[in-house]
Amino acid sequence: MTAHQIIFYCLAALILITGLLSVTCPKVFRSAIFLLFSLIGIAGLYFWMEAEFIAAVQISVYVGGIVVIIIFSIFLTEQAGKETRSIHPVRTVFAVLAALLGMILTYLTVLNYDFVESNEAFDLNIPRIGNAMVATGEGGFSLPFEVVSILLLAAMIGCIVVAMRSSITKPDEKKLTQSITEIDEA
């Protein structure tokens, strides 16, 4: 076994163990921290593959962004410090079933796809990545980019509506409906 392989197995073990811990840990905040390590492991895997750009994106978006937001939402829940209640066994069975089904689905998809082994290094020219982001032709990411931005816009509008409703309901019901329609128009 070469050092390269040893590093791969270490990273894979880190991802799997911390991932498992994050779903089994009774304390919700600890789960978030284990999720953090799992995501860092995935970033490490990208670094191992020498895909530095995607690894940095992984860290910046998932670890630096998503986990921080998850931690913030945990802060806002009431019983963050207490252990979560034990789940009804029937629900556990169904959860395991759902996880298994998802795994089988992924595995079948992976089997059906014909992966071609390649020894070529990634072309990690930054201007090329930048051009691919805005290109509309083949290999361009312009459309997915825009679709994601529409999703984000919808999420943002939803956030604003949720945030406004709580503060305006009491004083004036009329104003509330007016402001919501205003947001909808915007």
Add this chain to the structure above:
Amino acid sequence: MFVTQYIKDVFGAIKSLGIGMRRTLWYFVRPKEIITQQYPDNKDTLVLAERFRGEVVMPHDENNEHACTGCTACELACPNGSIKIVTKFDITPEGKRKKAIDQFVYRLDMCTMCNMCVVACPSDAIIMANDFEHSVYDRTKLTKILNKPGSKVRDGIE
């Protein structure tokens, strides 16, 4: 207009921050301005401001005479009873009995250096001194008798 106000705000903020930073830099490059006294080291050259109130003292002149008539104005003026005047009666050469102080008892441990006694004194017999090294091992040492032994009131002070 909103945009001009916004730009004005930004430049005004930068200007005012610049004024503050210029002031601190001015002090940073002038170590001579430092006002810290390295106290035990510079004990010999230490100069305190004249207005500093350390303790109440009663000045005596070279004939061991003070200006206190024992009128107890300071005792009455003291808000927390730090001063207690014990009087006695001297016999003057003319055979008259004259009131004079026996002991001017001053309790430094209770004094707040409020200066009321000095203001109240009609004959300027007591003043505030600069001395501030009052640490002692026994609290009874803070009860002081301000008139020196054998001293008497200066002539001509009623």
Add this chain to the structure above:
Amino acid sequence: MWSLENITKSVDSWLNLQFSPTIAFLIEAVIIMVLVIGLFAFLGLVLVFMERKVSSFMQIRLGPNRVGPMGIFQTAADTLKLIVKEGFTPNNVDKFLFNLAPFIVMVVAMVVLAPFAFSKGFQIWDVNVGIFFITAVSSLGVIGILTAGWSSNNKYSLLGAMRSGAQIVSYELSAGLTILVIVMLTGSLRISDIINAQADGWWIFKGHIPAIIAFVIYIIAATAETNRAPFDMAEAESELTAGFHTEYSGMKFALFFLAEYANVFIVCAIGATLFLGGWMPLHFGENNWFNSIMDYIPGIVWFFGKTFFLIFVIMWFRWTFPRLRIDQLLNLEWKYLLPISLFNLLLATVIAIAGWHF
């Protein structure tokens, strides 16, 4: 001529001659670890002393002057005190996370150091996404702070951590946008490319208006990201005792303290690399007598000189301005810095496309 590049190259070739590549790589990794830890210890000692002296001179005081001449051993004595102190873990805290948090903060600060070029050829990892790697990894530090605040089981710590999170997440935006200005002018994320692009003048001179605006905004955002006054809402001694590290003592507290100063060094080193040319000496134009004189000063002196100049500027901020309230802090970011830096980015794009920079 003597240079660090030759030393690193000869060490590398010697190790590869003696051992197999894997062993040589591991030995190099150990050497780098020792150097990084040494740098951090040095920074902890020097920056704390520097901060205390700068603050005292700005406040017309003397500062530490008892331990050694001019008090230069004061921080060494403080470190010794912190090492021998008991590392106390209070009751009812989440012990695992409580002990993990200082290490997260510290490890993040160490990992961020990887792509920095200290001198020509004296760089741990010249990765092609260098500056993006730095911004991505440095955003992890906030997780350590949030963990510390939450696991301490103390409302002041939790409030400090929440404030710190809100502050770092929002100020990262404008810091990132100002970094983008320089990335746009250079056309590369690689640190060595960014520095080499400044061989005929630093970006703050070559990029004129957008670079100067970006520099000012970057310094403000960097101060906020390191949780220092006037943006020290996370600590806020007067209202939150010490914020997220209230419950920490001994060496764990020292790690937070050290990480704060390491982060100050890191943000200043980023600023020096992007705007002031990193290890690149002061050059104007190409191949003239002025440049050749400047080349006699070694790159590492230039790098540390520029970085310490920026650290001084940040300390100057700290000891001049009063602390902002939390709403003022967020107003400053969202209503002033972010719109200005977006506009500045647009301006820089126009200048980069039209080639109006020097």
